[in-house]
Amino acid sequence: MKYVYYFGEGKKGMKDILGGKGLNLGVMTNIGIPVPPGFTITTQACKKINENNKWPEGLKKELDENIARLQEEMQQKLSDDNYPLLLSVRSGAAVSMPGMMDTVLNLGMNDKTVKVIANKTDNPRFAWDSYRRFIQMFGNVVMGIKHHYFEEVLDNVKETKGVKFDTELEIEDLKKVVKDYKKVVAEHAGKDFPQDPHKQLEMSIDAVFGSWDNKRAISYRRINNIKGLIGTAVNIQTMVFGNMGDDSGTGVLFTRNPANGEKEFYGEFLMNAQGEDVVAGIRTPKDIKKLKQINQDVYDELVEIYEKVEHYYKDMQDMEFTIQKGKLYILQTRTGKRTAQAAVKIAVDMVNEELIDKKQAILRIDPDQLDQLLHKQIDELAKKKHEVLAKGLPASPGAAVGEVVFDADTAFEWTKQGKDVVLVRVETSPEDIEGMNAAKGVLTARGGMTSHAAVVARGMGKCCVAGCGDIDIDYENSQFTVNNTIVQQGDYITLDGGTGELFKGRLPVKDPEVGGSFATIMKWADEFRKIGVRTNADIPRDAKVALEFGAEGIGLCRTEHMFFEGERIKHVRKMILADNETARKKALDNLLPYQKSDFKGLFEVMGEKPVVIRTLDPPLHEFLPKKEEDIELIAKEMQVSVEKIKASISDLHEFNPMLGHRGCRLGITYPEITAMQARAIVEAACEVSKENDLEVKAEIMIPLVGNVKELADQKKVVQNVIDNTLEKFDMDLHIMIGTMIEIPRAAITADEIAKQAEFFSFGTNDLTQMTCGFSRDDAGKFLKEYVQKGIYSRDPFQVLDQDGVGKIMTIAVEKGRKTNPKIELGICGEHGGEPSSVIFSHKIGLDYVSCSPYRVPIARLAAAHAVLKK
């Protein structure tokens, strides 16, 4: 077995054994890019060494041969009296694991070479500083000596000298540091720092290979779900220095603008500097275009190189270069990170430039990343200048700037007065809907990514930071405290819903940019995708947004979301608190016109696109007043005692409301509620169809069915209303009746249920709750730890648990199609807008996914990925 590959010896497809970095260095070498020469020791060597605790047969010989070849090429030798060779030793696995494994630089430095280099470079300070850095790095990484021993030495020397920064030390000081460092090594490692560069090299190779199995790397692989790798490769490469004088320098470049995607030479550099100086921000790097004035040749070479490399990789590259005494070296190239906007523009441009095809362009864009494009963003520069006050969960993307208010009513009132407000609550409840709607953003102290606040805000496309445990809300004094900062009602705050950050004050915000390239990519995605994309929308405004984002229908309209608006809640409460059917029917009669006009609004926006409307779902107590004054009000209106209302409220209390009297269970107990809703839907469908000369496609969805007889019961009620209403209107619209599949029993008995249903829609939020036995409202307490421990690789409320919930969905799909091959299948849980879940939905053969309006483009793109990734 061959363990060592000189740069260029490797071939495409050898990433597994050479690692990404090693392969790329070889590739560049092969296409004539000036890469500092070197070679790669394979991952197979890593595996053997880690397994057997010794070098495999032949590795030492190969290493020696490659060192010899390198010395020959460089005309330098390890520990040479005139031309000492210095090396870097870096890890590089097949999958990038930045910063997780060890690196050794300046290898080859010793008591002799430091002097040679001091002479050769005429820069003794550089030489001694490099030496002391090498000892420190080697001592720590290879010999396992704790950092602070070295720091103490450095601090002592600085203190003695009375200076503050390393850079203020002079050559003699550095020599003292080197001397003391060597003592530290001898003392703490129990042996001397090795002067022999061959020894240094072998020890470094062992250390880097060993770091594959350090704790940090193992947990990184677990968290990022990196599997199937046998180890890291090690790259041994000639050191080049950008800090050898004014004819030296270093920089980074992007082959296109990573912020906006423009096709331009983009980058920064510093002369007489090391790579870390460019990043550190102590000196301000210069625009790469200025390099032309300093060294036209190098500049031209760099331009030629970057074009060549991008053309080779057919993707935007992020490269590092060093100029050592006027000679250009490329140290690294990799696919460049970019903003969503840039990603979209680059992908479209590259198709136009015939570098890639549409399929590749689509696959280049991470659907999740699109979220950035679709919402307001805080200006990045401004963000850097502001301190983060606290951090919660990034519950709903976008940015919000406004005055703090602590209750929904104030949010509503202040907004009416023309103010921008951010609603801050411990947690939100359905009573807060109007206030949330009015506010620019929502901040909660409790609750997870699928808490009420998060779900509703995402549905509204409104920025939300949830579960921000660091804020301590004091409703009584209308203020909240973070550590020692007090924020009062009326103070401005800024939320970043994409990161979960909270800032005090008003930060500048950019509007979303859904330009031409975005539209192009979306159009291409639609050409490939097979699965439909609908939206979850309850009101016409949301439906309109979703249509603009390309929704092909409404997959879930939650009728109860309209129950809180204005006068309605009064009627809803009367309905719930009615103690006989007559009183209940009267309250329902009062609700009917509201519901009907809501549905008409939706149908008018959606035209002939399908609209799935779910009958009443939440437990009734959610609608009841909690505040004393509201209780008094409703008691007065209903002409009953406050005690009676309170008794009713207490009667409706449930220990586990999630598993209580809700969903179709309400409709079975009170068929008149279902009948009223059905009537509102069908009358609205008839009227809109007539008025606009079209055919509204309404689908009535019964929630929380676990037993086919529940569906049969509710279907009878609904069908009866449909028949009567169509007769009244003398129309023959087809109104579908179907059910949510959100209870495990429904999935398990889907063959029975499908006989009664024209469609299924997977309610994966509830299905996850019941299949996994997790309360979405409570699981925050342990799910985080579960994900950390790798019990679930991702939060199953965010990313569909394909191994469990997905399995039960698959059963339901198979059983459902078996008894009703024409059944329409969709998903309307939060997962409908999550890329991997969209791909799963495609795989198991669903007809559509439905998600919040702002995730429609994400779902469209993911749906195309589902086809193209196959």
Added chain:
Amino acid sequence: MKYVYYFGEGKKGMKDILGGKGLNLGVMTNIGIPVPPGFTITTQACKKINENNKWPEGLKKELDENIARLQEEMQQKLSDDNYPLLLSVRSGAAVSMPGMMDTVLNLGMNDKTVKVIANKTDNPRFAWDSYRRFIQMFGNVVMGIKHHYFEEVLDNVKETKGVKFDTELEIEDLKKVVKDYKKVVAEHAGKDFPQDPHKQLEMSIDAVFGSWDNKRAISYRRINNIKGLIGTAVNIQTMVFGNMGDDSGTGVLFTRNPANGEKEFYGEFLMNAQGEDVVAGIRTPKDIKKLKQINQDVYDELVEIYEKVEHYYKDMQDMEFTIQKGKLYILQTRTGKRTAQAAVKIAVDMVNEELIDKKQAILRIDPDQLDQLLHKQIDELAKKKHEVLAKGLPASPGAAVGEVVFDADTAFEWTKQGKDVVLVRVETSPEDIEGMNAAKGVLTARGGMTSHAAVVARGMGKCCVAGCGDIDIDYENSQFTVNNTIVQQGDYITLDGGTGELFKGRLPVKDPEVGGSFATIMKWADEFRKIGVRTNADIPRDAKVALEFGAEGIGLCRTEHMFFEGERIKHVRKMILADNETARKKALDNLLPYQKSDFKGLFEVMGEKPVVIRTLDPPLHEFLPKKEEDIELIAKEMQVSVEKIKASISDLHEFNPMLGHRGCRLGITYPEITAMQARAIVEAACEVSKENDLEVKAEIMIPLVGNVKELADQKKVVQNVIDNTLEKFDMDLHIMIGTMIEIPRAAITADEIAKQAEFFSFGTNDLTQMTCGFSRDDAGKFLKEYVQKGIYSRDPFQVLDQDGVGKIMTIAVEKGRKTNPKIELGICGEHGGEPSSVIFSHKIGLDYVSCSPYRVPIARLAAAHAVLKK
């Protein structure tokens, strides 16, 4: 097709078309029992008539032929001038539906025959009363006239005459009644009462067939899950009368004593009376043995007949007879209802008498009925004399008499003082355990059959009436109110846990009778059954009871049930409220000796029988103090502020605790809890094994696993403790590690989980909650209606939902055995002691069921049924 069968023409196996009654009358005729002659019209005729609304071809002709044969045999004719034939027309389906369908008696009466009969019997009062009864019955049943019209006539006549009872009316009055009845018929039916007996007969036949589809009968069939019948048969039989004078009489008899099963001639009779007189209780019937003195011949004939009939049917019979003018007729025989005690004794006796074999004996006993035998019972006679104060759910069988107390502490204190108490609570919580244990019985105002009170009481074998919504508890004044009755602390009440009845005062109570026959039946059941029977027991006392009842191991020991006793709860609370691992470990160290001694107690009782111990399951907040004084106490003990304790309590609050931080999720967050429990178990097992020179068989069960990685995590903790402890004790006990299957995801991924588990135990309570999406604590609100509407045929928390939960269990069994063929499978939910669920468990191949101690015999018998019913 033959539609009419003369009694005796039918054959065994024709029950479906002749109905039970028709077949039996024919059988008796054939074996020479004097049955009033008659014939049966088949269920097939019923089906055709109900479908086509007309008589099928040929039926009329067959009817006429059979009437002719009957007239010939009786030497009587319909509407004959000298010997008029009177008939009864009765329904009789293949499955008994007592009182659900219609009956017509005295058919053949008309203006002419009434006079003939008056003369012939020399009893004009009898004749006219029979006639007026016939018109009323016929008018109501056949002609659909409401009862009250007839009642008004009768009331008027009585009023005019100034009498109170029907019996006070004289012949002339009855004639007036007959006249007015005929007017009522003419007025309300729009046609005259038919004088022609053939017309009467045909109309009656139609009416009885038609009653198959009345509302009452349909819902009876639905509720009793009677399926697959095509209709009822109709039996037309000669009327005989026991009220024709002192040489006539009527009675009922049992072939053995139905109360205690003694083999004796048992029954009652009345001379010159109708059947209803015996039942009505106006006259006191005489012991059947006295008949000897009145009519030796009839008595001897009756003895001969009853022995013959019992011998024929090989089961205790309940018979009705009439003596008409000295001639004995048997009107009916059917399998006699009996108490559990009688059922057991009769079954065993009949085996000894070689009437039946052991298998038949076992199948004769309804497992559910055994419950009666195993608990105290209120004396039935005493019950009849007391008014039922209120009725709740029969949550745990038995009887309890005691003074009312309203809190657990008082229950405990008063019991210590030697009083008998009944604990009355709105609902109970784990804090009440000690008080429940002390009380003779428990009464709650809220909660269903699987509420905390119900489950715990059943586990303790303690009488409990739950969810008694009619009682209004006023804790402040230590009293409860039912309607207007006030019951105060210290007042005596009596509970019947088998019926849910509540009585004021002290009713006499009988002890359970688990005599010789019971033991014999149990022994026989064990010979046949294949599935093991273990018990759910947390403390040695329960384990002992279960052992006496034949338990073969403990299938579920809930460790947390011991957490409330005495000092322990303090340590438990300290553990929960600890804010660091050190404090938590200290509290756990204090708990260890308690837990260990608990387990030693159990192991000592169980010897080498397996004992499954579940690690901590309930959410931690269940253990926290709720009362202000307890909060203050624990704050003081822990030397922290009351506010801090309250904050911790509020932090632990959950919206849906059932789906929250409980089960193995606790052990994963706090592995030290699992480790402490494992240590207590293993040390106890080692010590008991050593001290008693035996091998304790402990099985450690991890609850609420949904993902194999959860089990793997906890298994690692437990295995580590096992290894260390066994090493310490230098022993090599095998301690099994397994899991509950109670989350749908666990069932769906059972193949993965089985790789890590030595056993599965189906926790069907939680599995039902999550599979069906029902909170056991809340579902009472709608499940009753669900059962009424037939959505679920039985409450799925009481009787396993085989179509849903059962299906998911089947998946788990298949998947589990696939990857681990040796896996041990059991069930430990409440269903483990419910007969149909035991049979299901046998069918899907479980190794054992586990149930509360008092249900062990039921499970053993049901398990034998499972084999024998196959």
